[in-house]
Amino acid sequence: MSTQKAPKTHTLKNLITSPQTLIFILLILASLVFFTFKTPNFSYLKISNLNNILTDAVIPAIFAFGMGIILAGSGFDLSLGTIASIIALIVAYLMSYGIGFYPIPAILIGLLIAAGIGTVSGLLVSRLGISSFIVTLGMQFLIIGVRQTITGGSSVYINNPSFKGLASNQFGVSNLVIILIIVGVLCYFLMEKSTFGRKIQFVGENIEASKFMGLDIKNITMLIFTLGAILAGFGGILFAARAGAVQINSVDSMLLDAITIAVFSSVLFGRFRTIGIVLVAILISMIGTGMNMMGVQTGWIDFMKGLILLISIVMSALMNLPKTKAMLFKK
């Protein structure tokens, strides 16, 4: 008789041919064609420009991994941008002349502090049951106040060459791209292959059921905020390495990118999907760079990102994706 079909596994082939991934690839190709014809001399298609686009996508993608993990556990974090800023400031300060830490201990201390901040938000959300919007909104303003008090509003410059090397270009592509691949693989195994990742998704999908299953919902909810803050802090550190100087609010605006990318990917896939986040990050970076080359004001680029966020929501509702409903749709 007819042989039974083997159950679907996430091989590379399945990953590429899933309809959502195809949509993203089509969107990327469409914007590639659009901007190529819109920019003078087809300068959009130059290898150096494409390389820049890829590099620009790295830091937002790492932020979006953090936001995506939090979204997968049905939380939300408005403080990621400010966490990244303060961690970038701390790491830059630790390496400055007076103190002179080596890069690796400085980075580790920075990530530890990020984890601490995330854990505090996570504790408030999981132990007191306060809405995560409110907790992280309060946390955002706490951090804004603290960093202003500490620095007095001045910037910190980075002189450590090996730290700047994090963002240098040695193998034809920027080191940042290699870092993104490493972080992406880690996130892939953590969120899509490990039991812990499954638990997070399960808590996000149905908290009542997971309570009855005996999952430790409180600690899982707390840990998603810790993980999100660590990834955001790491994104801030990479930003500092790339920019060479840190102003007190230089990474704040990354929150918009993180939310747009993570929500876009999450609503289309209905869950955390590493490849989706990377593809959307590239798409957003392509649109941003393209509009910039066309001479559009930065305000409109921000507006566009918000609009993309809104469109992704409407799109997911119109396409009636079954898995999306459980996530993000309230009650």
Next chain:
Amino acid sequence: MRNNMDKYIRAYAMPLGLVILAILLQLVFIKVPLFSGLNIKNILLETVSISLTALGLSYIMMSGEGDLSFAGMFSLLTVVFATVSNITNNFFLAFLSVAVLAVSVNLLIALLVTQLKFSSFIVSIAVMFMAFGVEKVFHQQTTLIQSPAIRSFSTIEFGLPLVVWLMGIAYLVSFFVITQTKFGFSLRIVGENKNAAIEAGINVNRMKITAYLVAGLLIALAASIESTRVGAIYQQGQFYMLPIFAACYLGSSMFVPGRINVIGTLFGALFMGVIQKFMNMINVQSDIVSIAQGVILIVSVGLVAFRNRSKIAQIKL
């Protein structure tokens, strides 16, 4: 009897505590004239825009939804108001344009939330960022309103400034509507228990959309008042976000504990105003003010959540 006592304590301990705290502040810092007549007038004047926006947000929260878009919209609206009034020199035209903009944006949010059933926070975050972007484009150094006639709107006085009277009227009407009319009752049911509201034959979507529209009008009024008082607040909108949220959540911890209520919101807004004024008067840096506001928000929400922790079955998004 004991139960009754407990109920009163739960309802009135928080506001009493806040009043005592404010009086203590005055007694400790005896040299700072926190509660002189002139100062009280100033505090009221400065909290008008915050308390009006908080009132609008209360309507939305009463209907069981949330909103963050006002943070972006507020500063965008002040920029629009300043620009239009500088071009036309007409207060009502400027107010009309602001009101139309605010109401139509809120209508869009409400339609997305009610028809597509999507989380209102995420929709309003998208709108907030779009408003930040548009504001960046349209801000053409119009920080101050040129016409003295329009600027004088916030300084007209009948005993108290006219805008304070306006705020008082808005709160009185809202209090009456929410507690005494069928509309207010339905609105509270929708927020409290959506399924019960559907069973009772209430048009849930219409209630929610109405709440958003009222909030749009109130924020338009607040933004107009704020821009006649201090001009366009370019890129400062997010600093209005925290006191407004804190006012609503502080309010929900008093009078009707665990629920958003009109008098509580007013009380919360006034308390935030007093704290801000006090910190300005003893020359605390503005960044410490934002730390204090963040702590107040988390503590007040934590108090409410901690008291009702047995009822919390689900960790809310």
